[in-house]
Amino acid sequence: MKSTAISALHVETVKQSRIDQVDFDNLDFGKVFTDHMFVCEYKNGSWQTPTIKPYQSISLDPSASVFHYGQAVFEGMKAYKDAEGQILMFRPEDNLDRINKSAKRMAIPEFPKEYFFEGLEALLKLDTDWIKSGAGNSLYIRPFVIATEAGVRASAAQEYMFFIICSPAQSYYGGEVRVKIEEHFSRAASGGVGYAKAAGNYGGQFYPTQLAAKEGFQQIIWTDAKNHEYVEEAGTMNLFFRINDTLVTGPTSDTILDGITRKSLIELARHNNITIEERPVKVTELVEAAKNGSLKEMFGAGTAAVINPIKGFGFRDERFELEDVPNSYASLFKKQLTDIQYNLDADPFEWRYLVK
Amino acid sequence: MKSTAISALHVETVKQSRIDQVDFDNLDFGKVFTDHMFVCEYKNGSWQTPTIKPYQSISLDPSASVFHYGQAVFEGMKAYKDAEGQILMFRPEDNLDRINKSAKRMAIPEFPKEYFFEGLEALLKLDTDWIKSGAGNSLYIRPFVIATEAGVRASAAQEYMFFIICSPAQSYYGGEVRVKIEEHFSRAASGGVGYAKAAGNYGGQFYPTQLAAKEGFQQIIWTDAKNHEYVEEAGTMNLFFRINDTLVTGPTSDTILDGITRKSLIELARHNNITIEERPVKVTELVEAAKNGSLKEMFGAGTAAVINPIKGFGFRDERFELEDVPNSYASLFKKQLTDIQYNLDADPFEWRYLVK
Numbered sequence: 055m056k057s058t059a060i061s062a063l064h065v066e067t068v069k070q071s072r073i074d075q076v077d078f079d080n081l082d083f084g085k086v087f088t089d090h091m092f093v094c095e096y097k098n099g100s101w102q103t104p105t106i107k108p109y110q111s112i113s114l115d116p117s118a119s120v121f122h123y124g125q126a127v128f129e130g131m132k133a134y135k136d137a138e139g140q141i142l143m144f145r146p147e148d149n150l151d152r153i154n155k156s157a158k159r160m161a162i163p164e165f166p167k168e169y170f171f172e173g174l175e176a177l178l179k180l181d182t183d184w185i186k187s188g189a190g191n192s193l194y195i196r197p198f199v200i201a202t203e204a205g206v207r208a209s210a211a212q213e214y215m216f217f218i219i220c221s222p223a224q225s226y227y228g229g230e231v232r233v234k235i236e237e238h239f240s241r242a243a244s245g246g247v248g249y250a251k252a253a254g255n256y257g258g259q260f261y262p263t264q265l266a267a268k269e270g271f272q273q274i275i276w277t278d279a280k281n282h283e284y285v286e287e288a289g290t291m292n293l294f295f296r297i298n299d300t301l302v303t304g305p306t307s308d309t310i311l312d313g314i315t316r317k318s319l320i321e322l323a324r325h326n327n328i329t330i331e332e333r334p335v336k337v338t339e340l341v342e343a344a345k346n347g348s349l350k351e352m353f354g355a356g357t358a359a360v361i362n363p364i365k366g367f368g369f370r371d372e373r374f375e376l377e378d379v380p381n382s383y384a385s386l387f388k389k390q391l392t393d394i395q396y397n398l399d400a401d402p403f404e405w406r407y408l409v410k
Numbered sequence: 411m412k413s414t415a416i417s418a419l420h421v422e423t424v425k426q427s428r429i430d431q432v433d434f435d436n437l438d439f440g441k442v443f444t445d446h447m448f449v450c451e452y453k454n455g456s457w458q459t460p461t462i463k464p465y466q467s468i469s470l471d472p473s474a475s476v477f478h479y480g481q482a483v484f485e486g487m488k489a490y491k492d493a494e495g496q497i498l499m500f501r502p503e504d505n506l507d508r509i510n511k512s513a514k515r516m517a518i519p520e521f522p523k524e525y526f527f528e529g530l531e532a533l534l535k536l537d538t539d540w541i542k543s544g545a546g547n548s549l550y551i552r553p554f555v556i557a558t559e560a561g562v563r564a565s566a567a568q569e570y571m572f573f574i575i576c577s578p579a580q581s582y583y584g585g586e587v588r589v590k591i592e593e594h595f596s597r598a599a600s601g602g603v604g605y606a607k608a609a610g611n612y613g614g615q616f617y618p619t620q621l622a623a624k625e626g627f628q629q630i631i632w633t634d635a636k637n638h639e640y641v642e643e644a645g646t647m648n649l650f651f652r653i654n655d656t657l658v659t660g661p662t663s664d665t666i667l668d669g670i671t672r673k674s675l676i677e678l679a680r681h682n683n684i685t686i687e688e689r690p691v692k693v694t695e696l697v698e699a700a701k702n703g704s705l706k707e708m709f710g711a712g713t714a715a716v717i718n719p720i721k722g723f724g725f726r727d728e729r730f731e732l733e734d735v736p737n738s739y740a741s742l743f744k745k746q747l748t749d750i751q752y753n754l755d756a757d758p759f760e761w762r763y764l765v766k
Contacts, residue, residue: 084473084562091472113467116447116575117440121556124480124609125616161616196562200477206440206552206577208646210616219472221562240601243635245594247614253480254610258603260481260517260566279599280636290564
């Protein structure tokens, strides 16, 4: 894979925008997409001329590899608009690094940095009217790569397509969240693809999550597949636990996603002089802490929800509810993080990325 | 999901067959497809009218779930033609059962039996000229289901498409096969989706297999993700070992595919009064058996290759080569199995399925 070439981005714009048909006050997450998309094909051993074109259907042979062998990876990012109308992103280089790390594990060629940023920025500027300023408003950005080669031989494809599609989003609130600590099903094997944002990691969670929903849980806390002894992640969020005044989160590994919100929270905690421990967290430790009252908060961290407080959890036949705390870490971090994202406060970490 | 309805299969045929463009003596596996395909959509909570139509591209929204969350399962089957021109299949009910088992784990609605057999048989009869008689010739049949609903929310889709596509195949011979016993990467977690023919299980194997190829191995023998202590499967084949005159294969589990060729071989072994043991097989046992000469044969069993002899294996820094044996079980089973499949011998097990 060559990553030295500078692309001659080809841009084809829509004749008529669809933006007037969209009710920005009542957005269903991930259902409406902007006028344009970014597309780049990989064939004959290299990425071809990247293109921005009107958002439209993809036409693929029924034998295309993605349909059969799941060679597909993605990212989730957001763009924000500040009061002056500037477009901002949050640590986008990390998303590119991660999609390429995911791609490598799935035998997909890495995507060149120049193509990515040139395409992404041009797309955001072209669809700038879809990015609304104001608290909670954002543009959810979904880069993804799929194997498109026709043929059902089970081996890595020789042809791929890299896309960026964008969907306007409002502040994410899915209601009170209670989670089930899962001991039967597993999300990822040690030595597997759990650390990658590989498509199949997500599809494999839907059935266990549906079963948990029947028991009244909105999400699952996955535990290690070996012995179900340690807490891993929640599938679309990394997990944080406040035990007394110490914040605890599991270490990243080959079964846990290296979340960008996760690592930002770790830095923010240090910045706030909050003791943060990255270490294996035993299920029994959580249960014990819930019982003795030292478990003050639990929350998930991820791009879509930013920080998602967890109200309670179930483990085997027991249910635990957390009391509201006055000086919530989740609220503190959410405010500090979104103030940086929306350009409402200083950015001592240099996380903001201005689209010029 | 309703499975009681009898479909009114809709058939649209090609105006001009592509069969004259195909060189049936030089087929690349899984690259050429027959004139028609079977398609059935799932929406509004039920499978719609199934259709046979000319083989053609699929058009999907870029946000379709299969591209992002890997909700996709498949099967591999074969049709054969005997000397009298009859079309035969091999235990096709088992493939339907398995795709529905896979579907359930991936939160995909099950497909009705009536639709499946009506569609499959009509398709085979319509494309009968693509099924060549003669040793080794077959039609490889690929049923698959993909999540097609547009939208990037990470939850089970509400819309799906079920397809059957068919590709003419010759006798499969991929050259001498040597395998690597893998101790770093893993294929499947206990509690995961390894027993399902879920798309992501395959894409996750390509990178480790590429690394093994650099060391001179054609395939990987996966071991359990917990301790890499027991042999599991080869990713597209179940594994059999002949130790002295006893045939040994690992038990099926939630990390190992319940192979139809595998279970047929177990029955065939019993029929031949060969001692067969279904039990966990330790890596150390294989290494020991290879060293002391009691490991007489290794082979893989799967639909595509039927039986694929394994010439040698690598474990850590050691390489083991197997001597040819005169009374090979692999050769015996392959002849008995293909004689049944091609209607060259009696079928005491009632495995053949005649398409009328």
